[in-house]
Amino acid sequence: MPTIAPLIPYHRLGRTVAHRWWRPAAGTALVLAGTIVLILLGVGLASVAAALAGRPENADGMPSFGPLADLALDFLLIAALLPPIFAAARWVQRRPAGTLSSVTGRLRLPWLLTCLPVAAVAVAVLLGGGVALAAATGEDVGLGDDLAGWGPFLAGSLVLVAVVPLQAAAEEYLTRGWLLQAVGSLCRGPWVPIAVQAVVFAALHGWGTPWGFADLILFGVVAGWLTVRTGGLEAAIALHVMNNLISGVLSAAYGSLYVEETAADMPWQLAVIDVPxxxxxxAVIVLLARRRRVATSYAHPVAVPAPVVERPLVSLGRES
Known part of the structure; x- marks a missing residue:
């Protein structure tokens, strides 16, 4: 009898043989508590180092190495989500932490590299179309503002390249990874987990404008659906990284890198362009996934009884 291999979709990878109803909640508590501890530790170490170096205080009244260092620290503090998330999967749910990445148990780097240029084109179209629509509707898009200069631009861009991938990946592992699978362990279908993580993702960015909040929910739904549809976080990470990186580099060019705005403050012009x-x-990612035969589910082998082997009868007497 052949081995039976049921196909397990990405959002159900958290429902292992060790699953209990309380494990998703306990894992979420570990993620929150662990992240808070790491953030406090990071802020404390950075403040002590700045104080020992005789640095002045920033707008928050904390010793600081400057606005660019504060920006880098903020992004790295978001990345502090990653260790608690992996620990929750491994220690609380008792499964490999790599199952947060994809159905193959790891982050599929070749597939991620395939998604990145597609995401870059999408973000470029979004920004270009949004700026054009804003200008056509009489909005001041700031293209006539003074440039920051090569020094600040290069410094800001280098910092962004170093920290944005970690920050964006951490947000994806939290929402499209941990939350999607935690809720998915309690729901057979994918749409409730997708909806829950999309709302949480939007809320974490603040309420902002109605347009911006709605667009964040749409981003979360599309990224969540792609995660389930392609069996991993790669497509969502690629889009998130390119969105933050390209928009951040553009802000660095105009010296507006330190403006305290999030995607929730998006104007309606960008939101309208972002939908298509x-x-x-x-659509492009799904097409590429089909052509490259990207694994979309995990084939979990189930033990079956060993086949019965008929042994030849042995005569108790001598052969003649």
Missing amino acids: VLLAYA
Whole structure:
């Protein structure tokens, strides 16, 4: 009898043989507590180092190495989510932490590298179309503002390249990874987990404008659907990284890198353009996933009884 291998979708990878109803909640508590501890530790160490170096205080009244260092620290503090998330999967849910990455148990780097240029084109179209629509509707898009200069631009861009991938990946592992699978362990279908993580993702960015909040929910839904549809976080990480990196580099060029705004403050012009861009990105990614035969589910082998082997009868007497 052949071995039976049921196919397990990405959002159900948290429901292992060790699953209990309380494990998703306990794991979420570990993620929150662990992240808070790491953030406090990081802020404390950075403040002590700045104080020992005789640095002045920033706008928050903390010793600081400057606005660019504060920006880098903020992004790294978001990345502090990663260790608690992996620990929650491994220690609380008792499964390999790599199952947060994909159905193969690891982050599929070749597939991620395939998604990155597609995401870059999508973000470029979004920003270009949004700026054009804003200008056409009489909004001041700031293209006539003074440039920051090569020094600040290069310094800001280098910092962004170093920290944005970690920050964006951490947000994806939290929402499209941990939350999607935690809720998915309690729900058979994918749409409730997708909806829950999308709302949480939008809320974590603040309420902002109605347009911006709605667009964040749409981003979360599309990224969550792609995660389930392609069996991993790669497509979502690629889009998130390119969105933050390209928009951040553009802000660095105009010296507005330190403006305290999030995607929740997005104007309606960008939100309107973002809808078809997100849908087009999803369509292209699904097409590429089919052509490259990207694994979309995990084949979990189930033990079956060993076949019965008929042994030849042995005569108790001598052969003649």
